Amino acid sequence: MLRELRGKYKGTALGWFWSLLNPLAATLIFTVVFGAILRVTPTVGANGVQNYTLFLLCALLPWNFFNGVVNGGMAAMLDNANLIKKTAFPRHLLVLSATVSLFVTFAIEMAVLAVALLVLGVNPILWLIPALILMILLAVFATGLGLMLSVANVYFRDSAHVVTIAMQVLFYATPVIYPLTLVSDVSPTSLVARLHIDSLYFLNPLVHYVEAFRDLLYEHQIPDLTTVLVVVLSSGASLWLGWVVFNRFAGRLAEEL
Amino acid sequence: MGDVAVEATGVSKRFRLYHERNQSLKAAFMRGGRAKFDEFWALQDVDLQIPTGKTFGLIGHNGSGKSTLLKCLAGILVPDKGSIAVHGRVSALLELGAGFHPELSGRDNVYLNGSILGMSRKQIDKSFDEIVDFAGLETFIDTPVKNYSSGMYVRLGFSVAINVDPEILMVDEVLAVGDENFQRKCMEKFADFRADGRTVVIVSHALSTMRTMCDEVAWLDHGKLLEVGRPQDLVDSYVGQSHDDRVAPEVEEGEEQSGRGARWGSGEVVIRSVELLADGAPATHVATGADAVFRIHWKAAHPVEEPVFGIAIHTLDGIHVTGPNTRDVELSTGTLSGEGWLDLHVPRLMLTPGTYELTAAVFDRAVVHTFDHRDKLLRFDVAPGRPRDQYGVVSLGGSWEVRGDSGAPA
Ligand SMILES: Nc1ncnc2c1ncn2[C@@H]1O[C@H](COP(=O)(O)OP(=O)(O)OP(=O)(O)O)[C@@H](O)[C@H]1O
Ligand SMILES: [Mg+2]
Numbered sequence: 001m002l003r004e005l006r007g008k009y010k011g012t013a014l015g016w017f018w019s020l021l022n023p024l025a026a027t028l029i030f031t032v033v034f035g036a037i038l039r040v041t042p043t044v045g046a047n048g049v050q051n052y053t054l055f056l057l058c059a060l061l062p063w064n065f066f067n068g069v070v071n072g073g074m075a076a077m078l079d080n081a082n083l084i085k086k087t088a089f090p091r092h093l094l095v096l097s098a099t100v101s102l103f104v105t106f107a108i109e110m111a112v113l114a115v116a117l118l119v120l121g122v123n124p125i126l127w128l129i130p131a132l133i134l135m136i137l138l139a140v141f142a143t144g145l146g147l148m149l150s151v152a153n154v155y156f157r158d159s160a161h162v163v164t165i166a167m168q169v170l171f172y173a174t175p176v177i178y179p180l181t182l183v184s185d186v187s188p189t190s191l192v193a194r195l196h197i198d199s200l201y202f203l204n205p206l207v208h209y210v211e212a213f214r215d216l217l218y219e220h221q222i223p224d225l226t227t228v229l230v231v232v233l234s235s236g237a238s239l240w241l242g243w244v245v246f247n248r249f250a251g252r253l254a255e256e257l
Numbered sequence: 258m259g260d261v262a263v264e265a266t267g268v269s270k271r272f273r274l275y276h277e278r279n280q281s282l283k284a285a286f287m288r289g290g291r292a293k294f295d296e297f298w299a300l301q302d303v304d305l306q307i308p309t310g311k312t313f314g315l316i317g318h319n320g321s322g323k324s325t326l327l328k329c330l331a332g333i334l335v336p337d338k339g340s341i342a343v344h345g346r347v348s349a350l351l352e353l354g355a356g357f358h359p360e361l362s363g364r365d366n367v368y369l370n371g372s373i374l375g376m377s378r379k380q381i382d383k384s385f386d387e388i389v390d391f392a393g394l395e396t397f398i399d400t401p402v403k404n405y406s407s408g409m410y411v412r413l414g415f416s417v418a419i420n421v422d423p424e425i426l427m428v429d430e431v432l433a434v435g436d437e438n439f440q441r442k443c444m445e446k447f448a449d450f451r452a453d454g455r456t457v458v459i460v461s462h463a464l465s466t467m468r469t470m471c472d473e474v475a476w477l478d479h480g481k482l483l484e485v486g487r488p489q490d491l492v493d494s495y496v497g498q499s500h501d502d503r504v505a506p507e508v509e510e511g512e513e514q515s516g517r518g519a520r521w522g523s524g525e526v527v528i529r530s531v532e533l534l535a536d537g538a539p540a541t542h543v544a545t546g547a548d549a550v551f552r553i554h555w556k557a558a559h560p561v562e563e564p565v566f567g568i569a570i571h572t573l574d575g576i577h578v579t580g581p582n583t584r585d586v587e588l589s590t591g592t593l594s595g596e597g598w599l600d601l602h603v604p605r606l607m608l609t610p611g612t613y614e615l616t617a618a619v620f621d622r623a624v625v626h627t628f629d630h631r632d633k634l635l636r637f638d639v640a641p642g643r644p645r646d647q648y649g650v651v652s653l654g655g656s657w658e659v660r661g662d663s664g665a666p667a
Contacts, residue, residue: 086356088332088349089373158281251335254328255272 019105023064030056034177043179046122046220054120057113058218059176059210062135065106066142066206067167072098073146074153074160081257091250092243095150099143106135117217127216134216137235138209144238151249154256174206175214205234262425262456263307263330267339270300270325270480299325300336301480307473309344310454312447314467314488316495317477323460324352326477327429330458345424345456348374350414352429357414359403363394366402367417374421384420391442392416408434419446426450429460444470468492468575489575493518496632518616518632526561526593526619526628529554531568531635533615544642545652549606553599553617560594563622568601571614571633578608578650584624607652608639 034040035052042055076094077084084091110131117124124131153159175183183201201207208230212223223231273294299322307313315323328334330341331349356373357366367388371381389398392412402410411431419426432443447470450457461467467474467488474488476495484491496519514530534550535543543549553566567582581601583590590599615637618630646652 080358083356083358083369083373084333086333086349086351087370087373088347156280156282156285158283162282254333 023109026060027053027057030177040178045218049120049122051120054117055218056177058214061109061113062138062210062213063176065102066138068102069099069142069146070149072102073150074163076150077154077253084257085254091253092147092246095143095146099139103139124217127220131216134212137231141235141238144242147242147246151246154253170206173204174210176210180211205230260309261306262309262345264342265303265305268300268303268329268336268341269298269338270329270334271337272297272299299480303482305475305482307456307458309456311472312451312457312470314471314474315460315477316467316474321477322480323477324429327427327460331427346375347425347427348418348421348423349427350418350431357402360401362401363398363413370417371421376421388416388420408436411435412439415443425456427458464492464496465577514634516631516634520631522627522629524629526555526557526564528617528619528629528631529556531615531617533637542638542640543606544640545608545610546605546643549603551601555599556596557593560592562592564590564593564628565620565622565624566599567618569616572650573612576650607654609646609649609652610639610641612636612638
């Protein structure tokens with residue numbers, strides 16, 4: 001059943017082409033704008049490698065996956081309205097199928113990134129297993145949100161607008177295109193510090209996910225305990241909350257759609 | 258599996274009727290709370306037991322909650338009160354088409370639907386050809402279903418629903434859009450299902466079909482279960498009830514033949530009585546193969562142009578034997594006013610011995626508007642005659658011939 005549902009996400013050869021082109025374009029744009037023009041200095045990775053593109057991709061690929069799952073979850077119920085209204089099956093499979101198909105793409109992209117790292121002198125082989133675990137935790141975290149938003153979107157049809165804006169804010173509130181040090185090292189007199197943005201900043205769980213990915217793949221170091229704790233707890237909490245909310249509202253989906 | 262395939266106990270279903278079309282966060286934010294809604298109980302305290310291996314019908318007027326009940330039984334809607342127990346694998350085909358994904362091809366939808374109904378990929382592979390064949394959609398199977406006609410849509414949906422080997426099949430008013438040929442195939446399939454001892458739950462407004470097909474019928478009215486019983490009885494009282502409010506006002510009952518069934522119509526032309534004439538004389542019975550005349554006495558208060566008369570003959574257990582009418586034979590009835598009669602002459606009445614009921618009706622020229630409909634106005638008997646057939650409903654009047662090695666018949 002999951003497989004059949006997934007069938008419609010993985011499209012034709014053309015579909016593959018587009019799904020690859022998108023992150024490629026984003027990588028190119030960010031590399032040119034932030035790496036070359038704005039000259040963001042990436043942190044120094046393992047073996048002294050300092051490459052903005054690698055630095056970027058270690059965070060951008062997880063971000064894209066997260067973004068995809070959240071949006072896929074949002075659309076899951078409305079896109080399959082007909083199926084929900086006419087057939088009986090566990091509705092959460094619709095969200096799961098989106099996650100699973102995106103995870104496959106994500107894994108392929110990460111494999112490509114691992115090869116790129118290897119070629120450019122940062123051998124990530126030993127760090128792939130913890131990275132895989134982290135990927136799964138991210139998938140769990142995103143699925144929890146996806147479950148919540150999937151029903152929210154049915155009950156409030158304009159949720160998508162709100163989520164689009166929220167995702168945009170979240171993207172810049174996560175150290176994807178810039179290093180975290182730019183935020184944590186701000187001077188206490190700056191505007192950022194006076195507005196307490198720097199302390200609020202760390203409340204965003206994605207900061208920790210992204211940092212953990214970068215730690216593992218780019219810098220080859222074990223993430224600090226806070227990061228690990230936040231990642232594990234937030235993924236568990238998100239899934240639990242998503243599940244509770246989803247089940248609370250899933251029963252009436254067929255009539256509200 | 259026990260005796261009961263589906264059991265509903267005290268099932269109630271409430272819908273919310275929102276005052277605004279689509280709820281939005283914006284509206285909720287400005288109002289400071291969720292949208293207001295009225296409650297509407299589409300089902301109230303329904304107790305129902307559907308026996309295993311039986312064909313079970315649901316009847317009731319539009320909006321009486323038939324589809325809602327079926328959706329609850331199929332597990333698509335969750336009742337607000339009460340419980341539902343289903344014993345067996347359910348395959349449901351609801352109003353206007355299955356749960357197809359419009360962008361997907363027929364083929365992908367077959368696989369998707371099959372998997373939802375609990376089939377493995379292998380099983381679907383195996384029955385795929387049969388499904389497509391039954392639906393008769395070989396050339397369209399790789400077209401997205403959004404480009405299907407509504408008939409094609411239903412054909413594919415029905416074909417999937419019956420070919421997944423369900424123990425309980427639920428069908429909601431879907432056969433109406435299929436063409437003649439497909440409807441016949443479906444009927445045969447229903448008969449097969451019944452012979453296999455599977456349970457069928459069917460919702461339909463095609464009352465004559467319900468009458469012959471179902472073993473038992475439940476009558477829903479405004480969300481409440483009125484009655485469960487034999488289809489013949491229930492369909493009759495349902496038809497009677499739903500037309501009560503339309504009985505012709507200016508009919509003088511005195512000089513009229515009173516029928517056993519319901520009567521409705523606007524009364525521009527009324528059918529006063531129907532007579533059976535055998536050998537030119539009124540009779541209560543006629544022999545198989547004999548000459549018979551059905552004489553319809555009519556009365557029209559004002560001139561009516563080209564009304565269409567028709568009769569229907571049913572057996573007592575509800576089989577619709579025949580339904581001749583003046584429109585099918587393109588008979589012009591002219592402008593009628595005053596009183597008169599109309600004869601249907603049957604040179605050889607090929608009904609087998611038994612009791613039959615005759616319904617007579619008169620409609621406007623387009624057969625849209627009913628002037629007078631008199632259900633079961635006349636009951637008559639057919640006595641043994643020639644041919645001497647006794648089984649079934651009609652005699653074909655054929656002759657037998659036997660040949661063997663010895664050459665000429667004995
Ligand atoms: N999703 C819904 N939201 C609100 N009201 C609904 C919903 N679905 C059905 N209803 C209401 O429930 C009542 C019963 O509808 P239902 O579809 O069960 O009728 P039905 O007996 O199948 O009628 P029909 O003969 O026209 O098919 C109707 O008044 C309808 O307006
Ligand atoms: Mg209905």
